[in-house]
Amino acid sequence: MPLLHVDDVVVQFGGVTAVNHAQFEVEEGTITGLIGPNGAGKTTCFNVITGLQTPTSGKVLLDGRDITRMPVHRRSRRGIGRTFQRLEAFGSLTVADNVRTALDIHDGFSGIFRSANADIEHLLDRVGIAGYAQERADSVPTGVARLLELARALACDPRLLLLDEPSSGLDESETEAFGDLLKELASEGRTVLMVEHDMDLVMAVCDAIHVLDFGSIIAQGTPAEIRANKLVQKAYLGYADEADAADETKVMSL
Ligand SMILES: Nc1ncnc2c1ncn2[C@@H]1O[C@H](COP(=O)(O)OP(=O)(O)OP(=O)(O)O)[C@@H](O)[C@H]1O
Numbered sequence: 480m481p482l483l484h485v486d487d488v489v490v491q492f493g494g495v496t497a498v499n500h501a502q503f504e505v506e507e508g509t510i511t512g513l514i515g516p517n518g519a520g521k522t523t524c525f526n527v528i529t530g531l532q533t534p535t536s537g538k539v540l541l542d543g544r545d546i547t548r549m550p551v552h553r554r555s556r557r558g559i560g561r562t563f564q565r566l567e568a569f570g571s572l573t574v575a576d577n578v579r580t581a582l583d584i585h586d587g588f589s590g591i592f593r594s595a596n597a598d599i600e601h602l603l604d605r606v607g608i609a610g611y612a613q614e615r616a617d618s619v620p621t622g623v624a625r626l627l628e629l630a631r632a633l634a635c636d637p638r639l640l641l642l643d644e645p646s647s648g649l650d651e652s653e654t655e656a657f658g659d660l661l662k663e664l665a666s667e668g669r670t671v672l673m674v675e676h677d678m679d680l681v682m683a684v685c686d687a688i689h690v691l692d693f694g695s696i697i698a699q700g701t702p703a704e705i706r707a708n709k710l711v712q713k714a715y716l717g718y719a720d721e722a723d724a725a726d727e728t729k730v731m732s733l
């Protein structure tokens with residue numbers, strides 16, 4: 480059974496269909512990419528999975544259990560964590576206190592409050608931003624703020640981690656280190672679902688990729704399969720021969 484099953488989800492905002500019968504699965508312990516052009520519905524899918532957006536129709540299943548109507552905090556308790564495309568750190572708090580807040584809320588779920596500096600240091604060290612611990616979150620570079628979001632998500636010890644454009648703002652060597660960190664998280668048994676526009680990173684770390692276009696999944700497969708898929712090349716990767724793409728009528732599946 481897959482860890483996550485997005486089952487025929489539709490999201491409409493007035494006349495805009497942001498997600499159009501999207502259907503995909505995420506296997507436990509994998510790094511899975513959700514890619515596609517701007518406005519394809521990727522963040523809206525994340526909002527449906529985490530509970531910030533109620534779908535117009537369709538279901539979300541975690542471990543086979545229907546969580547479509549479950550509130551955000553209960554999904555978090557069940558192991559769903561996320562980062563946001565638009566950074567959501569508390570700007571007036573230090574980097575360390577942002578992580579402390581996440582740890583306190585998480586520990587509050589289990590009834591134990593503690594401010595464990597060692598845990599905060601460990602999390603900041605893990606994502607590589609320990610040197611910024613005492614800086615205000617609104618004064619650090621975007622790349623650091625993204626890694627702070629990841630540290631806060633990890634504070635909740637998620638089984639399923641949703642990352643929305645995590646490498647934007649990271650330079651090349653930071654992105655490489657970030658890819659290694661993702662692989663480490665997966666090797667610990669965590670599952671990562673990542674929206675990302677850096678195709679080198681996606682192709683290097685993902686076990687499986689789902690491609691959204693105008694709210695619909697147009698292809699699913701391994702990085703090699705996705706790179707070779709003419710529909711994806713035309714819709715997103717931007718190097719297709721249009722005539723070849725027109726011949727491609729079938730959606731590739733795993
Ligand atoms: N709250 C909202 N109200 C109205 N329309 C919305 C809302 N949120 C998203 N949309 C629209 O839904 C569509 C999908 O948006 P979404 O943010 O999910 O795309 P995305 O794939 O994450 O794009 P990007 O790569 O630019 O982040 C877009 O047309 C967007 O304008």
Ligand SMILES: [Mg+2]
Nearest residue numbers: 521522523564
């Ligand atoms: Mg988005």
